[in-house]
Amino acid sequence: MEDIRNCPRCGSVFVYRGRDICPRCVADEEDQFERVRRFLRTSPSATLEEVVEATGVSAELVLSFMRQGRLVATGGLKGLLSCQRCGAPIDDGQLCGDCSRELAREVDRAASAVREEGTPSSGSPAADGPAPPEGVVRGRMYVADLVKRRLTRDDK
Ligand SMILES: [Zn+2]
């Protein structure tokens, strides 16, 4: 039995194969993504208005490419997205640096609670993939180092 749906983008009827929009719209979006990417390669400091004007791609779609992490904001596109946790302006993805660090810390805490477990698993649905930022790991090593040094000093 085929799953027949209406494309929310163009309204045409299509057979559902895991994508919410019809194959023609998928191809269309890919095409628009390519156009935006190519334009940004030649004009990396373009603003959103300039991208929309030059490529004919809607601002909403450009932002959605950035939110998907497919397009990393450069120049005039920086800070157009906002963090889904605190609302701070971000360049791509869903979380700002502070919030992803915060989430990494939570993951870290969870991981040390499990002790020696190789791969920390995040319980939060918002932590969609990103590895803990370097700073967190470095910070922890730094603290561990300090503790060690203090311990050896106390030993004297
Ligand atoms: Zn469609």
Ligand SMILES: [Zn+2]
């Ligand atoms: Zn945030």
